[in-house]
Amino acid sequence: MRQKIELMITVLLLAGLIFASRKVSRYAASDNVKDVAGNKVVVDAGHGGSDPGKIGINGLEEKEVNLAIAQYVEELLEKEKIEVVMTREKDEMLSEDSGEKTKIGDMKMRVEQINKEKPLLTVSIHQNSYPQEEIKGAQVFYYTHSGEGKKAAEIMQESLLVLDDTNHRKAKANDTYYLLKRTESPTIIVECGFLTNAEEAGLLKQEEYQKKVAEAIVAGIKAYMEK
Incomplete structure (x- = not known):
């Protein structure tokens, strides 16, 4: 018994x-892809309005480059019949019309919008900087504790090699960036190049190169969606 x-x-x-x-x-x-909406992608053009972001070695403002590339990404995704939501479509800080006209207020509104949309993926477009002018190369960041974010970032990093096949940067984990920490679906930050590098700053000012960056980003998004 x-x-x-x-x-x-x-x-x-x-x-x-x-x-x-x-x-x-x-x-x-x-992971953090539960309850996402179909093939919806949020494209986030970093900075805007009174927040210019980084200022390039050639005087180029990051907010302008971010928006230009984001708009090309939007156009290309729509051609692929992929639903796109833009966090901003003009030169504005999202919190400028609210009671909290601050950088953190702007970030909160971006996060709220992304979490409301519940996209398959969010791609936040930015430009990088570094004290040493020779440093260059596109790099993708993801939230340390997001397996899907890591997957998307690694695919995107590979896709960006079309811009410079000598770029040996790897997708990098981060657990401090507000946007990565607070969004509930996979989010990656694409630093398209260094505005403190004369070569990349010069390229990023050109419309044709901005389109090339957008094409690489869209290729990365499609590759992630197909995995």
């Missing part, structure tokens, strides 16, 4: 462990 009871307890414990492991597995697999 005692052996039967012990056997039943063992079976119940094993069943519990299997159930728990399956639950954890489902959670880990879904």
